[in-house]
Amino acid sequence: MAGGSSQPGRSVTSKILAILSAFETSRRALNLTEISKAADLPLSTTHRLVGELVDEGILSRTGNGGIQLGLRLWAIAQNTGRQLRDTARPFVQDLFSLTGETSQLAIRDGNMALYIDRVYGTKRIARASRVGGRLPLHATAVGKAILAFSEDWVMDAYLEQHLEPLTPHTRSNPVQLRNELSRARHNGYAITREEVRLGTCSIAVPVYHTGRLGCSIGLVIPTSHAANMERHLPVLYGISKRIEAATAHIPLETLLGIISGPDMNVPGREN
Amino acid sequence: MAGGSSQPGRSVTSKILAILSAFETSRRALNLTEISKAADLPLSTTHRLVGELVDEGILSRTGNGGIQLGLRLWAIAQNTGRQLRDTARPFVQDLFSLTGETSQLAIRDGNMALYIDRVYGTKRIARASRVGGRLPLHATAVGKAILAFSEDWVMDAYLEQHLEPLTPHTRSNPVQLRNELSRARHNGYAITREEVRLGTCSIAVPVYHTGRLGCSIGLVIPTSHAANMERHLPVLYGISKRIEAATAHIPLETLLGIISGPDMNVPGREN
DNA sequence: ATTAGCCTTCCACTGGATGGAAGCGTTAGC
DNA sequence: GCTAACGCTTCCATCCAGTGGAAGGCTAAT
Numbered sequence: 001m002a003g004g005s006s007q008p009g010r011s012v013t014s015k016i017l018a019i020l021s022a023f024e025t026s027r028r029a030l031n032l033t034e035i036s037k038a039a040d041l042p043l044s045t046t047h048r049l050v051g052e053l054v055d056e057g058i059l060s061r062t063g064n065g066g067i068q069l070g071l072r073l074w075a076i077a078q079n080t081g082r083q084l085r086d087t088a089r090p091f092v093q094d095l096f097s098l099t100g101e102t103s104q105l106a107i108r109d110g111n112m113a114l115y116i117d118r119v120y121g122t123k124r125i126a127r128a129s130r131v132g133g134r135l136p137l138h139a140t141a142v143g144k145a146i147l148a149f150s151e152d153w154v155m156d157a158y159l160e161q162h163l164e165p166l167t168p169h170t171r172s173n174p175v176q177l178r179n180e181l182s183r184a185r186h187n188g189y190a191i192t193r194e195e196v197r198l199g200t201c202s203i204a205v206p207v208y209h210t211g212r213l214g215c216s217i218g219l220v221i222p223t224s225h226a227a228n229m230e231r232h233l234p235v236l237y238g239i240s241k242r243i244e245a246a247t248a249h250i251p252l253e254t255l256l257g258i259i260s261g262p263d264m265n266v267p268g269r270e271n
Numbered sequence: 272m273a274g275g276s277s278q279p280g281r282s283v284t285s286k287i288l289a290i291l292s293a294f295e296t297s298r299r300a301l302n303l304t305e306i307s308k309a310a311d312l313p314l315s316t317t318h319r320l321v322g323e324l325v326d327e328g329i330l331s332r333t334g335n336g337g338i339q340l341g342l343r344l345w346a347i348a349q350n351t352g353r354q355l356r357d358t359a360r361p362f363v364q365d366l367f368s369l370t371g372e373t374s375q376l377a378i379r380d381g382n383m384a385l386y387i388d389r390v391y392g393t394k395r396i397a398r399a400s401r402v403g404g405r406l407p408l409h410a411t412a413v414g415k416a417i418l419a420f421s422e423d424w425v426m427d428a429y430l431e432q433h434l435e436p437l438t439p440h441t442r443s444n445p446v447q448l449r450n451e452l453s454r455a456r457h458n459g460y461a462i463t464r465e466e467v468r469l470g471t472c473s474i475a476v477p478v479y480h481t482g483r484l485g486c487s488i489g490l491v492i493p494t495s496h497a498a499n500m501e502r503h504l505p506v507l508y509g510i511s512k513r514i515e516a517a518t519a520h521i522p523l524e525t526l527l528g529i530i531s532g533p534d535m536n537v538p539g540r541e542n
Numbered sequence: 543a544t545t546a547g548c549c550t551t552c553c554a555c556t557g558g559a560t561g562g563a564a565g566c567g568t569t570a571g572c
Numbered sequence: 573g574c575t576a577a578c579g580c581t582t583c584c585a586t587c588c589a590g591t592g593g594a595a596g597g598c599t600a601a602t
Contacts, residue, residue, distance in 0.1 A: 132349025
């Protein structure tokens with residue numbers, strides 16, 4: 001039929017999000033047809049919605065017919081979790097200055113580690129993570145630190161899921177991972193060795209907030225000089241304490257922008 | 272009438288943007304009624320749309336009934352202008368390390384300077400700008416640098432507008448400003464002295480991209496030791512050249528995420 | 543007990559959203 | 573130079589998703 005019916009159960013909101021999600025993965029500009037496919041929407045609908053979004057500044061057109069995310073969206077989104085980023089950034093910079101290694105700050109978003117900030121030098125290194133990017137909690141040092149120092153139910157819930165391996169070294173055995181996390185909790189830090197990508201290792205420590213885990217900070221180090229990563233622990237602990245002190249006065253929710261990851265936010269479980 | 276009519280001429284898209292825009296200014300969480308007022312929408316409509324946006328992860332609820340921007344939106348938006356930020360950041364950090372002063376990178380977004388990145392130390396300073404924030408081009412050093420080193424029509428168009436003063440020192444006289452910009456172009460850098468807020472001065476230089484202005488970098492310095500800001504020029508020029516070299520291979524559009532600010536993008540004018 | 547503020551639910555109505563189809567401009571193939 | 577392929581834009585009859593006033597519920601303050 002011409003017009004009318006649409007896909008029942010799809011609100012305009014969800015269609016708009018579907019369009020935005022098309023840009024969640026791809027870094028380059030997309031054309032209308034690609035967006036249409038990615039969002040699973042008819043071309044004409046995509047055309048109209050994209051047109052509106054461009055007018056609003058949410059999307060923008062490049063010269064050669066490409067479409068990409070607009071600056072307005074970026075500017076609005078900068079308000080998210082601003083308190084944590086603005087407060088913690090100088091300390092993450094300090095961490096980088098003192099160690100010379102790529103420094104990261106991550107929080108838990110559902111069952112992924114979400115990278116909030118990242119400080120690195122000019123030398124080109126292979127990057128697996130990026131600000132705004134996510135990696136599985138069990139594969140990264142910051143993720144392991146989050147798991148190891150969260151309340152027990154977080155780790156328990158996480159270990160019931162399939163542990164996708166990213167490299168041959170990724171821990172995919174729940175029992176093995178649980179042991180490692182217990183050791184991490186006992187030692188006070190977590191490490192990974194080529195578990196995200198070959199050639200890089202990482203070490204991370206938790207950052208507390210009002211007695212509970214708030215986020216974690218860590219270093220990414222090329223395997224070539226990752227023999228004694230623990231040498232960086234004093235600095236990591238020092239920076240962690242500094243961030244803890246600097247953020248102590250901010251309510252946790254304001255800090256993170258969320259209460260807890262949706263996937264693992266089992267209401268009533270924390271009692 | 273019950274239901275139906277709605278406000279003619281308002282698409283769902285525009286309503287969603289109106290809701291998001293409510294967060295463009297305020298830094299704290301808002302409640303439903305506040306959003307409803309800010310977006311100029313009926314409470315029930317706001318309720319439904321906000322509910323959908325929360326389900327999608329675009330917004331998120333805080334514990335006490337507040338609503339704020341969600342992490343998913345932030346994560347998606349991080350892809351905007353990523354190339355420029357990712358590439359330039361180490362250099363902006365360098366700028367901070369070498370000068371010890373708050374370092375900024377800005378581009379032109381319409382007739383505002385949009386702050387793309389910002390590196391600063393732990394000491395609390397009064398902040399007028401923030402990443403994702405905008406300030407008038409004529410009041411800031413990065414803005415003046417952008418005006419002074421853009422094509423002529425940009426400056427001409429800008430000077431026809433009202434020049435809103437932010438402090439008693441802000442240049443609000445077009446003739447005076449034009450002279451100052453000419454001098455800046457001749458000298459190769461721009462400065463402001465307490466023109467954004469009392470107590471801070473700034474100095475900035477342009478960063479070129481394929482022969483045209485791409486963005487600008489600058490320092491914000493407390494008036495107390497801003498006597499000889501020009502001492503930082505060698506570093507500023509050095510970093511500018513480095514950024515220019517590092518971004519040379521990236522197409523300008525990919526870099527900025529936009530062709531040019533909508534307000535001043537007069538088609539055909541550049542011929 | 544009353545008021546005020548805020549959130550949530552309900553539902554009859556209708557206009558904005560819809561998407562297939564056709565048109566158009568550009569590029570690619572032969 | 574003709575045809576085909578591709579991608580973007582416009583059109584419009586159809587109709588259901590979106591709408592918002594009203595009513596109800598909950599909590600906190602008076």
